[in-house]
Structures are given as structure tokens and as C-alpha cells.
Amino acid sequence: MKTSWRSASLVASAAAVLALTTACGQDKATDTSSQNVGAAAPAAGGYGSTAGTSTAGTGTGTDTGTDTGANANGEQAAAGDSAAAGQLNVVASAEIGKVLASSSGRTIYRFDADTAEPPKSNCDGDCATAWPPVPADDVTAGAGIDAALLGEVTRADGTKQLTVGGWPAYYYAKDTAAGDIKGQGVGGKWYGLAPDGKKATLASLPGLSTRNDPKLGEIVVDKNGMTVYRFIKDEAWPKPVSACVGACLEKWPVVAPVEVNDTKGVQKKGLMSFTRPDNGAKQMTVNCSPIYTFINDKEPGDTNGQGVGGTWYAVAPDGKLVGAPNE
Numbered sequence: 001m002k003t004s005w006r007s008a009s010l011v012a013s014a015a016a017v018l019a020l021t022t023a024c025g026q027d028k029a030t031d032t033s034s035q036n037v038g039a040a041a042p043a044a045g046g047y048g049s050t051a052g053t054s055t056a057g058t059g060t061g062t063d064t065g066t067d068t069g070a071n072a073n074g075e076q077a078a079a080g081d082s083a084a085a086g087q088l089n090v091v092a093s094a095e096i097g098k099v100l101a102s103s104s105g106r107t108i109y110r111f112d113a114d115t116a117e118p119p120k121s122n123c124d125g126d127c128a129t130a131w132p133p134v135p136a137d138d139v140t141a142g143a144g145i146d147a148a149l150l151g152e153v154t155r156a157d158g159t160k161q162l163t164v165g166g167w168p169a170y171y172y173a174k175d176t177a178a179g180d181i182k183g184q185g186v187g188g189k190w191y192g193l194a195p196d197g198k199k200a201t202l203a204s205l206p207g208l209s210t211r212n213d214p215k216l217g218e219i220v221v222d223k224n225g226m227t228v229y230r231f232i233k234d235e236a237w238p239k240p241v242s243a244c245v246g247a248c249l250e251k252w253p254v255v256a257p258v259e260v261n262d263t264k265g266v267q268k269k270g271l272m273s274f275t276r277p278d279n280g281a282k283q284m285t286v287n288c289s290p291i292y293t294f295i296n297d298k299e300p301g302d303t304n305g306q307g308v309g310g311t312w313y314a315v316a317p318d319g320k321l322v323g324a325p326n327e
Helices: 002-024 073-078 126-130
Strands: 087-093 097-101 109-111 150-154 160-164 190-192 208-213 217-222 229-231 273-275 282-286 312-314
Antiparallel strands (some): 150 160, 229 312, 273 282
């Protein structure tokens, strides 16, 4: 009986380890970095912007809401020879939801300092150089746009500016190609203009999803569209262990648990949460590796945490490190 009990115990223990390995069975020896650096950018006209990106770890932040446009004159011209919007179109952006664009693909924005009732623009002078007003002339409503929401407002200089739902409409001078959305969130006051005149938002994003970054390729983002990172010193096998504790967590907040069915494009295997022993908080993992965001990423599209200290890297859909040197 003793021998039988011992054998049964060993079999049970082996089965438990095997089960855990199946859930978190990413062997460290095979967890090499996913070499996506330099991956192709989205097709022309796609909405995979590099909004606010900067050199890894610099955390330089974004333009202020009163961007003078001093360095943007040439970029403004490159964005399109004509400022006329033509037929407005609704573009489905993976980063900011549904947003309006001109017939040439230029993203259209609104300014929080303006008013919609009554319509009034408070962007003049240098502000209007950085954020050119969309002319009201010859604008038509494309599919999915209520023509009744389109109007105009007379600016201080006497020109007519397009309004949508009462909100004055603008381009961003630093959007140099069709599909750019570099103006999203600038200064905490500028946002893509949704078809109903409201701010284009990320509310429709799943808890975890992916986006195609022009430099890093396909990477995981959280429900707010913020880049997700892994810490190279963490462990995934045989169970998730975070080496980021104390002050580290102030710079690298943990990603809270996400339901598996609230994800898109992320590998399901090893998609789980665990309870941290240091503070009792629950943290999400991808392929059992703990994931975080970076405090110096100020807006969707930022990847300021990439490569910080040679230990922090964006996460590929299969949970591997993006762009890290081979371990």
C-alpha cells in the first residue's frame, strides 16, 4: 500500500506540474525576443500612426495645446495641396475609434477650448498655423455622416470654418500623410472628431488588443490603447513572478486582469492573471509573463518604454519580447 500511495502521489505531482506547464509552459530557453524591429509600416492610408513616439526611454512627452507650428509649415504643405475637405468620410481607427477624415485622408480634429453652443473657434494666430481650420466650402457628407450635423462658423478673420455637431473642425499640420493621427491628445485638448461631433475615443477597444507600430511591428496595447511592456527580469515558468516591486511599480504600473473573451489578436494560451505577493494586487499576463504600462507614455502610440535600461520591451501577440537582444 505504501508503494502504491507513493506512486500515486508522484503521478499526481507530475500531472500538476504538467498542467501548470501547459498554462504557463513557456520555457525560458525558448522565450527569445521576437525580432520585429523594422517591421513594415501599415499600408498607405492606414491608421497606424506614430503619434507622440520618441527615442526609447526619453519620455519627452507631447506637443502642448498651443503648438505654434513653427516647425510645421513644410509639413502642413506636405499634408495636402488643398485645404478643402471635399467629401467627409468615416474611418475606423484601431487606436481612436471612428474618426472623420477629408476626401484626401486627412484626419479632422476638434479643440476643447472651443464651444459648440454657440459654435466658436478660439484657435487663431500661431494656433491656426499648427491647426489649420477646415474650410466650410464644398463639404459634403459621406456614408455614415448625418449631413444635418454639418455647419459653419465665421472666424475672427471673416473666413467660414466647418463645424460638426457645432464643433469647429481642424487639421493638424504635423499630420504629413493620409491616415496620420499625430494630433490625438495633444496638450490634452485636441482630439479626433467623431462623426457625431464628439471626441473620437478608445472606448470600443478590448481589454487587450494589438496595433501595428511602424517601428516595432504588431504589439499588445491595453484598453486605453497604451503600449504594454514586459520586464526581462520577470519569470513566467512555472508560475508568473514579478521582479518589479516598490518604486519600480510607480514607473511601470501593472495591467489589471482582463477577461479572455475581452481580448483581440492576443494569444490565448497563458493569458491569465495572478496575485502579487508584495502588495496583493492582481496583475495580467500574456503567455504567463507579467505585463505593465509605462508612466512616460502619455498617449496612445507612445513607445517611450521600449528598451529602457535594456530590460523593458514591448510585447508581441504571442507574449514574446519585441526587439530585445537574444538571451
